[in-house]
Amino acid sequence: MDPLWWIGAGLVFVVIEILTLGFVLIMFAGGAFAAALASALGAPTWLQFVVFAAASVLLLFALRPWLLRRLKRRMPLEETNVAAQLGRSAMVVADVGPLGGRIKLSGEVWSARAARDGLVFPEGAEVQVVRIDGATAVVDAVARDSAPSTSTTHDSNPHS
Structure with missing residues (x-):
């Protein structure tokens, strides 16, 4: 050759x-x-x-x-895509519980769910992204905020 x-x-x-x-x-x-x-x-x-x-x-x-x-x-490599969202804070736009909800993350509305059973984050609460599962952000309380409210009943409406 x-x-x-x-x-x-x-x-x-x-x-x-x-x-x-x-x-x-x-x-x-x-x-x-x-x-x-x-x-x-x-x-x-x-x-x-x-x-x-x-x-x-x-x-x-x-x-x-x-x-x-x-x-x-x-030079530090800047995280992109899903990795860039981990640890970021977000604002709840529709109550977030273990079954679902919505948050505003980096200017976009994402589907979300609480990281632990029994947690419910009301609309307007600040949360922190702990992981991404598919197209759903899994969120928990921001360390500096007070503990989120707990609820024993879960809303089964997927649009909330």
Whole structure:
């Protein structure tokens, strides 16, 4: 196989890596460049693929973890998506109990439920997101607030 094919594949991996920034495809680019070198040295095609695979795996398991640790030490990574919502406070817009309710979280209305049985957060209460289950925020009392009211009866209306 011509070394230019491997160099072309390596460059494609580099361009895609620049767009994704996952430190995975750059390791495949390194494998492709190693295979290009093997090709230039006259290695048969099967050996070029072995060199590509071995170099890629070696880079993935040896170099990638080191690069990620270095990057995390230099700059804190900002959480996104669901992970960014954990620990945030939210405002109850429809009573939240163990069976459901609604909160306003980061400017959006979410379905929510109380983290523990027996807790009911009334409309207007401030709560804290402790986890996300699917599209439902599971909430508990904010540490600085007084304890939420308890209720022995649960409203079974799903629209509350």
